Amino acid sequence: MIPPTRLAVIGGGWAGIAAAVSACQQGAQVTLIEMAGQLGGRARSLATGETPPFAQLDNGQHILIGAYSQSLALMQALGVDLGQAFLRTPLRLRYPRHEGLQLPAGAPLTSFARGVLAYRNWPLLARLRLLAAAGGWLLRGFHCPPTWTVQGLTAGLPECVRQDLIEPLCVAALNTPAAQASAQTFLRVLHDALFSGPGSADLLLPRLPLSELLATPAQNWLQARKTDVRLSQRVQQLSRSGSGWLVDKEYFDQLILACSAVEAARLCADIQPAWAAQAAQLRYEPIITVYLHSPGSTLPAPMLALQEGPLAPAQFAFDLGQLGQQGERSGAFAFVISGAAAWVDKGLAATGEQVLAQALRELDWASPPRIQRVLAEKRATFACTPGLQRPPREIAPGLQAAGDYVQGPYPATLEGAVRAGMAAARQALKKPG
Structure with a gap:
């Protein structure tokens, strides 16, 4: 009988949790190592x-949207009741003294058009110009030159549209001001919100x-399956050992770095200097x-x-x-x-x-x-800026990176972290040939 793959996941944020759960589901013998005293990373409770x-x-x-399918599926797999965990509503931007744009329920594209046309706080011409711009993005497959900023992408829109809709959505999704934010990444978020099916643009x-959304349910789920979860332990050194890896002198067949880019760069500085330098240069x-x-x-x-x-x-x-x-x-x-x-x-x-x-x-x-x-x-x-070169998932054979910062279409969101963790686990446990 072939023994299960021994896999270490270093980092217990949302990417590390997703990697550990996915690897456990695939039959690996998983060890999850987190330097903090609790799981959750940058999305935790104190x-x-x-x-x-x-x-x-x-x-x-943190806000999720209906298009974040992998995050929601992971929570459900861990026993989280999504109806209890979230208040789910169609997209609504309410301001202190007036109602902002809100989308009715229904198919995303139809809902968007109906919501924009019904929003009387904007002049009719402003509403039509937004719909025309959105139609142009659709015709171009939600792609634009990689050097464009969100501000540049939307420069032709009326000021009221940019102020009431584009800038709040941009800073919420990318955590980067529109003047510096990547238009291509912003368009990817819009694409998924408008094309992922009914409810994809919903706010959750x-x-x-x-911590009760993922970290605590994940820890309970993993420990119930005899996963070794180690808290308050900072990994000091990685090194090659035959076809596997040593984590502070402990052997593993496969290794996933799901810690921060700064910590991953430290651990990989001697193993793969070029990858470490790319991770370290992120702002x-x-x-x-x-x-x-x-x-x-x-x-x-x-x-x-x-x-x-x-x-x-x-x-x-x-x-x-x-x-x-x-x-x-x-x-x-x-x-x-x-x-x-x-x-x-x-x-x-x-x-x-x-x-x-x-x-x-x-x-x-x-x-x-x-x-x-x-x-x-x-x-x-x-900082999700135009033309940003993010480090790739694969660092070396048997050594994967997982985090919201690795190459991918999403900005630094919970969904980006979860997808990166799952992808790293699939690659680590991929059968030869």
Whole structure:
């Protein structure tokens, strides 16, 4: 009897979880090694030691869309009830004082056309120009020159369309401002949202803490199948050993690096210097989340889009009470700043105060809001810029990379991470011939 493949997955974020689960399903003997004390990577929940509703905070607010099929399928395979885990609605951009574009249910292309034509806050000419531009993207197969930015791609659209729709979607999907963001990657996200079938453009807002969406169910699922899950362990060295690999002197037949690009570059510097240099050159965009507390208050919708400006850092606000179970998060609000490098430079305390001032100007409150916590994920995503050369999945024979930063059509999203993890597992366990 042929023994199962011994496979190590280094890194327990969403890519590493997807790789470990997929490899386990394919019959491999999996060891999952994570340097932090918990799984989840950059999409996890943090115990704060504070009282509810802030006893547990996510290190950032994450939105999925209906087109993220692999992420949703993975959660279901781990026993997550998607109806309980998410508030799912057709795409809706609600602003504090007015309703933004919203798409009705139905086939994506028809829904998009109906939603745009029905949106009376834009002049008819602006709506027609958006539909004409979208038709042009469709005719060109949602492709454009690789050097184009989102700002360049949409330069012919009216200012109201760019401000109310393009810029919020761009920063939400790519975490990169439209002036610097890759138009080709942005078009890929639009393609999948509009062509992946009914509901592909739906917004899925998490009702549960992030760790309960994937990390905790995955850890339980893996350990129930005798997978070796090692937390708080940082791998120091990789080396070749015959046809396999040594991970700190422990032998494995196959190896998947699902850690950050920075950590992967460190581990591969001597094994494959060119790959390590490419991974190390990636630039990053931070995300800041400002948590406010205002007992008795609610927002006009569970998620609001906000107009960004020099004195208005946040682009989105979330009413965690409307999203939480049984009102246990009532009075808790998360304001999100994507592409937040300039605000990181100004300091988290100053940024929190500026968000508080923005919230007071733009929203009505039942009680004076106060800052509860300001969290920054300084390497939240790679900067998704035009012509970016991302490192390939294969580093060396038997050594794969998995992460949202490896070559692929998606920006640094949860879906990109999950797909990369699954692809690495399939390649690692591919039968010869």
